[in-house]
Each structure stands twice: as structure tokens, then as C-alpha cells.
Amino acid sequence: MPAVKYRHELKHFINYSDYLQIKNRLKFITSLDNFADKKTGRYKIRSLYFDNIYDKVLLEKINGVDNREKFRIRLYNDDSSFIRLEKKTKKNGLCQKLNAIITKEQCALIISGSLGWIKETDNPLLMEFYCKSKYQLLKPATIVDYTREAYLYKVGNVRITFDMNVRSGLYSKNIFDKDLPVADPISDNSIILEVKYDEFLPEIISNVIQTNNKQATAISKYASCRIYG
Template identity: 55%
Template sequence: MVFRHEIKHLINEADYLAISKRLKFIAHVDKNAREGKDYKIRSLYFDNYSDKALNEKLLGINNREKFRLRYYNDDTSFIRLEKKSKYNGLCSKVSTFISKEKCNLLIEGEIDFLKESTEPLFNELYVKMKTQLIKPKTIVDYVRQAYIYEPGNVRITFDKSIKTGLFAVDFLNTEKLTVETLDKRYIILEVKYDAFLPQIIADCIQTNERRATAFSKYAVCRMYG
């Protein structure tokens, strides 16, 4: 498991325009982008009856994890199961492909295929669903623009139009309506990197208005509902 640094900031539209304009000269756009611009992400987050993942985030627990399902640009032919972990301020993500059919089974609570799989992440999710009683909790939608800067393996993303499915878990229904949560004046800037943040990127993302934040898209969507 590889751990990376992650920093987040709430920025406004003017900040976004200034930073993205600078990034275009030194970084390349993520391959998932539609027409070289942005792409849509839909996730389905898991939590238990006592909202363990949510409360650990709100309390700032240092070592924590959460599971989610995810697909891009309304394409349900390629879905991933992911586990995101936080440890001593560093973050890590492991993921694996899950078919649409098995995704449906998982959402419906028919999970025996998880323990029968040779995929370790499936096995781990099975254990957590049995012992911690986690289950699909809510849909989170948003639009992302991402840039890659190869030195330092840096990924810079701008997330906006963050929407919640409230209590809905109809994850594979691409027509499912979701509700805006974050004030549209704000955009979430995230920067992920390995051992060091190159100075050129540190200079590029500087603004006068940005504010450091521990913002969680899952948390804001759950609290909204």
C-alpha cells in the first residue's frame, strides 16, 4: 500500500480560473476528461448503522478508512470498488474492478460472492460488512477537472457541483436525481503527491483567497441529508 500526501483548499471561481490557467502551461489534463475539460464522478459510499466513517472524519480520527463504489461519465460498464485509508496525515487508495452484475448483488446485500473471490479487496469488504455491519449509505455526484504533473507524481483536481443522493443507493441508475450541497461560489482544490511537492506546483496553486480545509465530499453529503 502506497501512502501519499494530500492537501485540500476551498477556493472561489476567480482562484480556479487563475490556477487552472497557470497549470495548462506545466501539466497535462487527466485522460478521463471529456473533450479535454472535465468529467463526472458518481460514488456510492459505505458506512455502518452508527455512521462510523462519517463520525471518524468529523472527529478528525487520525487512522481511518472508507469503502466506496465509483464510475465515471455515466459509464456503468466500468465500475471500481475502492478503499481509501488515512494514516498519520497520509492517504492511500486501493481499488479493483467489479462487474455491473456483482455491483447490483452487493447493493442488494447478496454478498457471498465477496468471500468466494480471489480478490483481496472483495474479501476485506466481506469481513467489514459482516463484522462492522457497513452497507451502502449514500450517492455522491460531482464534476472534476484534473491535471497531472509527472515530477513528484502530482495530481491536482478541482471538484465542483457536489451533489448528494440523500438516502438513495440506486447507484447504477444514471438518471437518478441528486441535490446540490455546496455553495456554488466554492470549488474544492485537492493536491496529491508522493514524497515532495515541486516548488513550481506550490507556486502555481498560490492564491490570496484560498482556505485550508479538511473538507469531505462524503461528509457534506451526509450532513446535508
């Protein structure tokens, strides 16, 4: 599997006023993410996370285990023609993400627990998922929906995202259900500001994202949504 660089990741809860301030600064120095709608600057993300019967992934997150990983299936804007299986790893405070493109049919097989076909592929991430699903007993755990607005800054390979309208799927693992019943796990309508970068965070970005109301958070969207799953 090709080496992928570990990146820094900062997360904060911000309010709507902070969001407007930061957004209005960013638009002069950054570009929009390629997934974004050109009119709204936003796009929808739906992720199906995997965990085992002992809630290993959830408890490692809550307990702050430093070296941990999680698998998820992700699609954008309800478009089933582009689906990724992703593994996100956190080690020594840094994050790494690997992904593999899968078809809608392969996605449905994974969700149903039919994984035998993976043995016929040569994709190392899919093979890793197959092995860990078998010996860790990974199963679909919960669906997480949210709207994202993302900005890119080339120097330092910086990505600034605003995640809002976070919703947890209720009692269903059907990632293709556009009418999936959902619940709101973040009751105060806070927006999650995430900043990802490589070796350094440029000073201009550090200054732009400063607010008086940022609250550092260690709770992931997955962990927040598992209250309903």
C-alpha cells in the same frame, strides 16, 4: 495485497476566480487526466459510500480520527462498463487508495447486500470488504456526484484536481440511476482544490496553486453530503 505508497493530500476551498487563475497557469506545465473529455477537460464522478448504523465513517472524519478508512463504489461518466470498489485509508496525515474492478452485476449484488459470491473470488480487497461488511455492518450510505477537472505533473507524481457541482443523492442508493434526484450541500458554489503527491511537492506546482483566498478544509465531500442521507 501488494503494497501501495501512501501519498500527501491537500484540500482547499477556492472561488471561481481562483480556479481560473490556477487553471490558466497549470495548462502550460501539466497534462490532462486520462478520464477527461478532450474538449472540456472534465468528467463526472459518482461514488456510493458505505457506513454502518453508528455512522462510524462519518464520525471518524468529523472528529479528525487519524487512522481511518472508508469503502466506496465509483464509476465515471455514468459508464457502468468500468466500476471500481475502492478503499481509501488515512494514516498519520497520509492517504492510500486501493481498488478492485467489479462488474455491473457484482455492483448490484453488493448494493443489495448479497455478498456471498465474494467468498469465491481471490481478490484480497473484495475479501476485506466482505469481512468488514459482516463484522462492522457496513451498508450503502449515500451517493456523491460531482464534476472533476484533473491535471497531472510527472515530477513528484502530482495530481491537481478541481471538484465542482458537488451533489448529494436523495433517498436512493441506485448508483446507475441517471435521473437520480440530488441536492446541493455546498451552498456557496465553492470549488474544491485537491493536490496529491508522493514524497515532495515541486516548487513550481506550489507556486502555481498559490492564491490569496484558499481556505483549508477538513470536511470531505462524503461528510458534506451525508446531511441529506
